[in-house]
Each structure stands twice: as structure tokens, then as C-alpha cells.
Amino acid sequence: MTEAGGVLLSGEDFEARLRQIGAERYHNLHRFHHRLHSGQCSFTEVQAWALNRYYYQAMIPIKDATVLTRMSEVEDRREWRKRIEDHDGLQPGDGGIERWLKLTDSLGFSRPYVISTQGILPGTRFAVEAYVEFCRSRSLLEAIASSLTELFSPTIISERVAGMLAHYDFVSRETLAYFSQRPVQAKRDSDFALNYVKTHAKTRAEQNLVLAALEFKCSVLWTQLDALWGAYVDGAVPPGAWVAGQGSDKEQAA
Numbered sequence: 001m002t003e004a005g006g007v008l009l010s011g012e013d014f015e016a017r018l019r020q021i022g023a024e025r026y027h028n029l030h031r032f033h034h035r036l037h038s039g040q041c042s043f044t045e046v047q048a049w050a051l052n053r054y055y056y057q058a059m060i061p062i063k064d065a066t067v068l069t070r071m072s073e074v075e076d077r078r079e080w081r082k083r084i085e086d087h088d089g090l091q092p093g094d095g096g097i098e099r100w101l102k103l104t105d106s107l108g109f110s111r112p113y114v115i116s117t118q119g120i121l122p123g124t125r126f127a128v129e130a131y132v133e134f135c136r137s138r139s140l141l142e143a144i145a146s147s148l149t150e151l152f153s154p155t156i157i158s159e160r161v162a163g164m165l166a167h168y169d170f171v172s173r174e175t176l177a178y179f180s181q182r183p184v185q186a187k188r189d190s191d192f193a194l195n196y197v198k199t200h201a202k203t204r205a206e207q208n209l210v211l212a213a214l215e216f217k218c219s220v221l222w223t224q225l226d227a228l229w230g231a232y233v234d235g236a237v238p239p240g241a242w243v244a245g246q247g248s249d250k251e252q253a254a
């Protein structure tokens, strides 16, 4: 049947279109990730990546909390709240944000500096804020669809951990512990999100909104890496953003 936006895609074709977006646009294809995973990043570039990505990590549970408030089904909330628990942990010293801070600790940053986010790039801030705002203002279907990049994250995470362990003597399995939990969590989360969009996008127009949400999210991830490349590989650090030596434990103590 033809309707607004085209012919309704079968579940199989719809999923294939989603996977095609990942194959063409996911941030595993970005040159910054090739540089990071193949050992070509300087220590400063790895520091900049970890410092900036902290903001993404810190905002994910806030994004997920806004999505949760719009879920009217108990089963959906029960599933979705696990995402918040993964990042915030169930007690102090636990959870993904804490594990990310162990990474920034190991790279020499002081925690108050990282948590303040004062040194992050404007490009990081704008991209992450756009993601949170998208999830706040668009339909629940689009908000859930925008998390579907996680379908593709287990592969990039295994490439990243293997590559970074092989090439950088300043990282270890312990300092990369954040990533040890993510593939299982991402699989669980993306199974739920994929099933949700396949069940709830009942018209082609809705399917198109889901596809567009995934494209938008790929751009959120891509833009963050563009910002890192411009600032720390090309050397055009925007005014006010972190430069090597700032925000360190040593600076804090001085």
C-alpha cells in the first residue's frame, strides 16, 4: 500500500535500511577513530578524546531520564531505566561514569576539572546538547530510534580496546574498564530499541522518521570527532578549550 512517505517497508527491509545507515555513517568510519585505534594519536590527542567524551558519558543518563518520563508503559520503563543504572551505578564508586573517570584519572586529569567540563570543545558541547534536546522534543519513537547507533557499537569497541592496548603503553585493561561492560549492555539496549521501532513504526512516514533519527544521531557522533580533529590534530584549538598541561593533578596541587 502506498501512503505518505512511500510504501511501508517490511520488517526485514526496514532493519536492512537501518543497518545500511550504520554501514555508511557510523563513527567507526571517522579518520579520528582510525588514528586512535591504530596508535597514531599522541598522548595529548588521547587525553583530549577522553576529556571531551566525558561530556557525552555524563549526559547520556540525563538524556535517558527525559526519555523515561515519556514512557507510559511499565514494561518499557523497567527496561529503559537499566540504561540509567548502567551509567550512574547502583552505589557510589560504581557505574559507567565512574569507570570513565578512572580513565581520565589515569591520563593525569583532576576529577573536578573533568567534571566541570570547562575545557571541552564547543563542538562537543553543541553536538551532545543537540542529542539531549532531540530526545526531549521529538516523539518517543524518534528518541528511541536515535539510540540505535548502539547496534554498531560492540564492533567499534572491540576494535578500540584491542588497538589501544596494542599501541599505547599508557592504557591498560584496567583503565579501559569502561568498555568491558558496554558490548553486553549495548546489545541488550539495541535489541530493545530495534524491536520497539519495528513494532511502533506502523506507517512509512513513521519509518522515515526512525531512519532520519538514526542519521541525525550518526551526525552527533561524527561532529564530535570532527571537532577533536580540528582542534588537536590540525591544531586549531578554539578559545577557552583545553590545552595540554591544563586540568592535571599536578596543576591542581600547585
Ligand SMILES: O=C(O)c1cc(C(=O)O)c2c(n1)C(=O)C(=O)c1cc(C(=O)O)[nH]c1-2
Pocket: 060, 146, 147, 148, 149, 150, 151, 152, 153, 156, 157, 182, 221
Ligand atoms: O564507544 C562508542 O563508540 C560508543 C558509541 C555509542 C553510540 O553508538 O551512540 C554509545 C557508547 N559508546 C556508549 O558507551 C554509551 O553508553 C552509549 C549510549 C548511547 C545512547 O545513544 O543512548 N550510545 C552510546
